[in-house]
């Protein structure tokens with residue numbers, strides 16, 4: 001491996017320490033390299049705390065003078081919650097900056113690199129760019145479209161069922177897959193389920209891995225037009241300090257809203273779908289973005305998943321396929337709803353990948369943006 005690539009990979013690994021806590025900021029890691037040795041490193045942990053470059057420069061101290069800096073995102077050049085990184089880099093005496101990708105934030109968007117060049121710092125971009133883009137895809141989508149990046153995750157048997165005909169789905173996937181889900185909850189700003197799942201499974205939707213910091217716990221969101229979530233739901237009483245948002249429409253009875261608020265839920269009203277059948281999911285996701293939610297993990301069930309997918313709101317799908325059979329025409333499938341009428345109308349997925357997680361197969365795929373969307 002080229003040494004430059006090695007240092008950028010190190011920066012990307014550092015950046016991952018900010019997963020679940022750096023949001024709505026991007027995950028960024030940086031290393032300062034002098035005479036082929038790493039002399040300083042840092043990452044961005046939480047908004048308002050030092051950026052990765054500043055942390056790495058402080059770690060390097062005087063050794064930064066004459067050194068190279070590797071960072072997975074273009075350094076910022078504006079005053080936000082912290083001072084601009086470009087100025088700290090220039091003052092430190094760093095001579096070369098390798099940035100894996102340009103910052104899509106319109107307040108930066110190449111200006112950070114220009115500022116460094118103006119000050120005589122050599123700048124190169126593009127080293128491990130694909131990896132860097134992938135790491136911060138939620139940030140890039142959020143910044144560019146004002147919508148969160150949505151991942152739909154479902155566990156399914158080999159005969160395509162997500163629960164038995166009586167609604168029992170515990171457990172379809174194995175321990176390792178469920179651990180992955182917990183890590184993914186911590187990595188996401190919000191976890192979303194429909195009221196069908198909230199009522200039938202009574203889930204907690206928290207990350208219960210011992211290493212998960214409290215600040216990485218997601219906002220738990222229930223798509224619940226008529227505020228039917230029982231006030232005794234485990235979501236509300238088992239982790240009362242962690243927020244739950246009940247997303248309903250103007251049709252929800254006042255009395256139920258009050259009961260849920262009293263039980264500790266945040267209740268917010270969103271638009272209804274034009275046919276009046278449930279929430280307008282785009283308005284819900286817009287509302288979440290307004291709360292600086294950049295990534296959403298949707299954990300089902302089939303009705304909500306169908307609504308999200310066929311509204312063009314899902315970016316990535318993760319299906320855990322278990323070597324089990326449920327059978328029965330009334331047992332639900334990952335996408336309930338009406339579906340399409342003909343094969344001309346099917347949604348074609350791309351970037352399909354398969355790997356094994358414990359006893360299950362994990363299939364991931366992307367949904368390309370629908371026509372008219374970017």
Ligand SMILES: NC(=O)c1ccc[n+]([C@@H]2O[C@H](COP(=O)([O-])OP(=O)(O)OC[C@H]3O[C@@H](n4cnc5c(N)ncnc54)[C@H](OP(=O)(O)O)[C@@H]3O)[C@@H](O)[C@H]2O)c1
Nearest residue numbers: 154155167169194196197225278279300301302303304307
């Ligand atoms: N294996 C798995 O991965 C997995 C994951 C999750 C769930 N499950 C299973 O799936 C079953 C529950 O699934 P489900 O399909 O009945 O429930 P669901 O998808 O969790 O919830 C559906 C409800 O969400 C509400 N909703 C609000 N806006 C919506 C919209 N725009 N589009 C669609 N729904 C909207 C609707 O109720 P209102 O109109 O009242 O708002 C709708 O009835 C359970 O048996 C559960 O165990 C399995």
